[in-house]
Amino acid sequence: xxxxxxxxxxIFAVFVAIxxxxxxxxxxxxxxxxxYLAAGRAFTGPQNGIAIAGDYLSAASFLGIAGAIALNGYxxxxxxxxxxxxxxxALLLVAELLRNTGKYTMGDVLAxxxxxxxxxxxxxxxxxxVSFFYLLAQMAGAGGxxALLLNVTGKGGQAIVIAVVGALMxxxxxxxxxxxxxxxxxxxxxxxxxxxxxxxxxxxxxxGFNLSTLLGAxxxxxxxxxxxxxxxxxxxxxxxxxxxxxxSLGLALVLGTAGLPHILMRxxxxxxxKEARRSVVWAIWxxxxxxxxTLVLGYGxxxxxxxxxxxxxPGKANSAAPLLAEALGGPILLGLIAAVAFATIxxxxxxxxxxxxxSFAHDIYAxxxxxxxxxxxxxxxxxxxxxxxxxxxxxxxxxxxxxGQNIAFLVALAFAVAASANLPTILYSLFWKxxxxxxxxxxxxxxxxxxxxxxxxxxxxxxxxxxxxxxADFDLFPLSNPGIVSIPLSFILGYLGTVLSKERxxxxxxxxxxxxxxxxxxxxxxxH
Amino acid sequence: MSTAEHPPAESNPVDEHDWEVVQAxxxxxxxxxxxxxxxxxxxxxxxxxxLLYVLLADYAHxxxxxxxxxxxxxxxxxxxxxxxxxxxxxxLYVRHANKNLxxxxxxxxxxxxxxxx
Numbered sequence: 155x156x157x158x159x160x161x162x163x164x165i166f167a168v169f170v171a172i173x174x175x176x177x178x179x180x181x182x183x184x185x186x187x188x189x190y191l192a193a194g195r196a197f198t199g200p201q202n203g204i205a206i207a208g209d210y211l212s213a214a215s216f217l218g219i220a221g222a223i224a225l226n227g228y229x230x231x232x233x234x235x236x237x238x239x240x241x242x243x244a245l246l247l248v249a250e251l252l253r254n255t256g257k258y259t260m261g262d263v264l265a266x267x268x269x270x271x272x273x274x275x276x277x278x279x280x281x282x283x284v285s286f287f288y289l290l291a292q293m294a295g296a297g298g299x300x301a302l303l304l305n306v307t308g309k310g311g312q313a314i315v316i317a318v319v320g321a322l323m324x325x326x327x328x329x330x331x332x333x334x335x336x337x338x339x340x341x342x343x344x345x346x347x348x349x350x351x352x353x354x355x356x357x358x359x360x361x362g363f364n365l366s367t368l369l370g371a372x373x374x375x376x377x378x379x380x381x382x383x384x385x386x387x388x389x390x391x392x393x394x395x396x397x398x399x400x401x402s403l404g405l406a407l408v409l410g411t412a413g414l415p416h417i418l419m420r421x422x423x424x425x426x427x428k429e430a431r432r433s434v435v436w437a438i439w440x441x442x443x444x445x446x447x448t449l450v451l452g453y454g455x456x457x458x459x460x461x462x463x464x465x466x467x468p469g470k471a472n473s474a475a476p477l478l479a480e481a482l483g484g485p486i487l488l489g490l491i492a493a494v495a496f497a498t499i500x501x502x503x504x505x506x507x508x509x510x511x512x513s514f515a516h517d518i519y520a521x522x523x524x525x526x527x528x529x530x531x532x533x534x535x536x537x538x539x540x541x542x543x544x545x546x547x548x549x550x551x552x553x554x555x556x557x558g559q560n561i562a563f564l565v566a567l568a569f570a571v572a573a574s575a576n577l578p579t580i581l582y583s584l585f586w587k588x589x590x591x592x593x594x595x596x597x598x599x600x601x602x603x604x605x606x607x608x609x610x611x612x613x614x615x616x617x618x619x620x621x622x623x624x625x626a627d628f629d630l631f632p633l634s635n636p637g638i639v640s641i642p643l644s645f646i647l648g649y650l651g652t653v654l655s656k657e658r659x660x661x662x663x664x665x666x667x668x669x670x671x672x673x674x675x676x677x678x679x680x681x682h
Numbered sequence: 683m684s685t686a687e688h689p690p691a692e693s694n695p696v697d698e699h700d701w702e703v704v705q706a707x708x709x710x711x712x713x714x715x716x717x718x719x720x721x722x723x724x725x726x727x728x729x730x731x732x733l734l735y736v737l738l739a740d741y742a743h744x745x746x747x748x749x750x751x752x753x754x755x756x757x758x759x760x761x762x763x764x765x766x767x768x769x770x771x772x773x774l775y776v777r778h779a780n781k782n783l784x785x786x787x788x789x790x791x792x793x794x795x796x797x798x799x
Contacts, residue, residue, distance in 0.1 A: 228746075228757055232739055235764045239732045242771055246721040366752030373753065385747030385757050386739040397740045404736040408729070431779060438772050442765050664701035671713055672791045674699075 158485045159304045165493040170322060173341055173497075177326050177334035184331050186680065187520075187534045191258045191512045192422040193333035194680040199429040201340060203436020206420050208339030209505045210237075210411075210437070211346060211444055213295055213498045214565055219445070220478075221471030223452020225461050227376075227383025229390055230452055232400070234445035236407030241441065243577075244412040245434040250427035251584050251670040257677050258422055260415050260576065261517040264583050264598075267662035268591040271522050276598040278517040280575045281415040283602060284568050285510040288416075289503055289545075291564035293320065293553025296499050302469035303476060303492035313554045319500060320550035326504045327511070327542045331535075332423060335504045342494070342501040347440060349494045350447040353475075356482050357454035368450070371457035383456065399633045403566065406637030410569030413576030416509040425679035454478055503549065511541035559622060563614035566635055567605070574640040575601030578648050584670060587663045589652050596651025601644030608636035699794055713786040720778050728771055735760055 184190050197205070215237060222230025256262030261277030293316055300306045300315040326338055361368040369384055376383050390400035411417060421430045455464065455474040458481045467473035479491040515538035520529045528534055579597045582589040608631045609615065615622050617629030633639075669675055704710055738746055739757060746757030 228739075228761075231758075231761055232736070235735070235761055236732075239728065239764060239768055242728050242768060243725065245772060246725050246775060364752075366754050369753035381747075384753060384755055385743055387743040390740065391743055400740050401736060404732075404740075408732055428784060431776065435772055435776055438768065442769060446765065661702055664705035667714070668699075668701050668704050668710060668790075668794075671710070671717060672787045672794070674791050674794045 177330035199432025202433035208343030221474035224455035240411035294556035297557035324546035402638035410573035413572035592655035593652030597648030600647035
């Protein structure tokens with residue numbers, strides 16, 4: 155790649171400077187927990203929708219999906235469809251009801267009509283597990299991106315860049331809280347979608363705005379697979395096991411999104427349930443549009459750059475989009491796209507950090523340790539800030555340690571835990587009158603432990619050359635994606651846990667249902 | 683102030699309501715029916731359609747690779763139809779909510795909050 159690191163770094167530095175100014179301006183008036191953890195609930199639906207797109211479209215979905223389509227054709231496209239359709243679960247079943255019944259965290263909703271301390275502890279455990287897996291994957295991915303975009307190939311140099319990314323993330327979260335973080339997401343989402351949109355039009359223009367011609371060019375440039383890149387099966391179609399693995403992945407993708415704590419937390423930043431609905435609608439249109447772009451970009455990279463050159467570049471599949479940018483617009487466009495990719499990592503890790511720290515401060519500190527007496531006091535904000543620093547440092551150390559490891563399965567793991575531990579519990583909690591504390595604990599802890607156990611026993615961790623520990627051999631479970639087992643199992647556990655316990659609280663369910671559907675007594679925007 | 687047992691309650695006067703009476707009221711029962719009769723079938727529909735798509739992409743490679751025109755095959759059309767159906771369901775739900783859910787919810791909310799405001 156004809157790379158110009160100085161140019162790339164300069165463009166990125168401009169992004170950091172602009173966002174820091176915005177974050178500092180946003181940091182005024184941040185005294186209460188509602189200000190710091192929920193941005194005063196003052197964002198509009200469209201603003202929050204753009205921020206959700208910013209939170210959701212990680213580097214994995216930009217560089218990863220474009221690269222997967224460039225190399226494996228159609229199978230890469232399957233990811234984006236799962237990621238998009240998943241939003242209907244959030245829109246129809248979760249977003250508005252969650253906004254009306256909670257304040258800051260997933261734990262607020264799950265614990266609403268249960269015994270507070272055990273359910274909040276479980277919700278916080280699951281929130282932190284999902285956020286941490288996701289965070290680690292992003293941080294380690296930053297190492298690979300650095301190698302690719304800045305020509306920093308030494309492990310020491312990459313470690314420094316990971317530390318810089320982590321330090322910036324801590325700064326954003328400490329100074330700006332949820333409000334500042336949201337603005338970073340908005341700026342990043344706009345840049346990412348415009349950047350991808352410009353490249354898409356550029357690619358299409360080269361082929362007379364004819365998708366069929368573009369696909370034909372991609373086929374011609376893929377001597378190894380030829381026409382096969384236009385149909386499914388190259389990546390997952392090899393054996394019966396790999397097909398089952400894909401089915402399992404598809405389930406986790408579509409059911410995981412509405413259980414991702416950093417996505418759920420975004421619904422608390424708007425003043426009403428109606429605005430929460432508008433946020434999801436905006437997010438669906440933007441995310442859908444973006445995934446249509448990646449389809450063109452992926453095949454465009456196949457046609458204009460070619461799989462051989464992509465495979466030879468550092469970062470392989472991840473380099474497809476940057477290489478395409480270079481082929482289209484030279485070093486300047488490459489620099490812009492590289493900076494956007496960095497901004498993407500930075501924004502996503504900031505969103506994850508504030509989610510994990512909010513869960514610790516609100517669920518564990520204010521509601522379990524202090525038994526609710528400190529809720530909404532300044533102490534909650536102080537604890538959230540301290541936790542953000544701790545999580546940031548752990549993420550930096552973990553990211554440096556995991557750099558270069560094959561940790562792609564961590565994102566799949568995060569989605570699988572979200573789909574297995576969180577989503578069944580959320581749905582039962584919102585819609586099933588009989589559901590109780592015991593059921594919630596069974597589905598959260600059961601879903602969490604089954605998912606982690608199956609991943610540890612899967613070929614993602616041991617037994618294959620591509621495993622995390624290629625030399626060890628304890629892959630007793632054949633699939634890399636546990637969803638097909640863990641999701642139904644978690645629903646069953648939630649049911650069993652409920653019916654085996656005598657606890658019933660119809661009055662509390664009545665309160666929850668009336669609040670959820672009508673918005674009575676829901677948290678309002680804070681006025682300044 | 684709120685306690686751990688009533689997390690989102692704050693010092694809100696709506697706390698004093700007998701929720702079970704509200705829940706059993708005809709207005710609320712109707713609101714719940716309108717919500718559930720839309721979102722449950724719709725959720726079932728899009729999940730079945732998505733699963734059908736995933737199964738076809740997974741187990742019917744030949745069918746999905748069948749060309750329809752130019753280089754555009756069945757798989758690509760089905761994939762793009764997933765986008766279309768997602769956008770369509772989103773739009774339908776927003777219309778349903780604006781027309782049939784929001785006014786009913788607002789009426790109950792005003793009745794509950796009105797007396798204390």
